[in-house]
Amino acid sequence: xxxxxxGQLFGPLIEQAKTGxxxxxxxxxxxxxxxxxxxxxxxxxxxIQKLVQHVHNHENWGMGEQSSVLTSAHTMVQxxxxxxxxxxxxxxxxLQDHWKTADxxxxxxxxxxxxxxxxxxxxxxxxxxxxxxxxEVA
Numbered sequence: 058x059x060x061x062x063x064g065q066l067f068g069p070l071i072e073q074a075k076t077g078x079x080x081x082x083x084x085x086x087x088x089x090x091x092x093x094x095x096x097x098x099x100x101x102x103x104x105i106q107k108l109v110q111h112v113h114n115h116e117n118w119g120m121g122e123q124s125s126v127l128t129s130a131h132t133m134v135q136x137x138x139x140x141x142x143x144x145x146x147x148x149x150x151x152l153q154d155h156w157k158t159a160d161x162x163x164x165x166x167x168x169x170x171x172x173x174x175x176x177x178x179x180x181x182x183x184x185x186x187x188x189x190x191x192x193e194v195a
């Protein structure tokens with residue numbers, strides 16, 4: 058997700074997290090849960106993007122779009138395809154913006170988690186215990 062000037066929305070927070078300027082009071086399990094949820098969100102977005110690509114690439118809509126007489130059918134089909142991908146405000150690009158936002162949030166939370174591990178031995182120990190229980194790595 059970008060701000061009005063085209064820069065990353067969470068970029069400054071990520072940089073602050075790298076330097077230790079962002080503080081949170083969060084249990085380690087929360088980072089694991091957030092990371093898993095954001096990974097799932099990104100996977101779901103990509104699955105939906107594949108579906109809207111099918112809309113864009115669909116050949117025969119059965120609306121008479123192949124007929125030279127039914128020009129409005131051809132126009133409707135083209136608009137549906139454009140909404141799937143390629144046109145203004147299309148679903149694919151909108152979903153890509155959502156994916157970028159989820160990815161940026163995930164980077165922010167991972168950066169904060171990494172920083173906490175480096176500076177807080179108690180947090181690092183709790184995180185290792187939580188990871189061993191779930192079999193996950195943040």
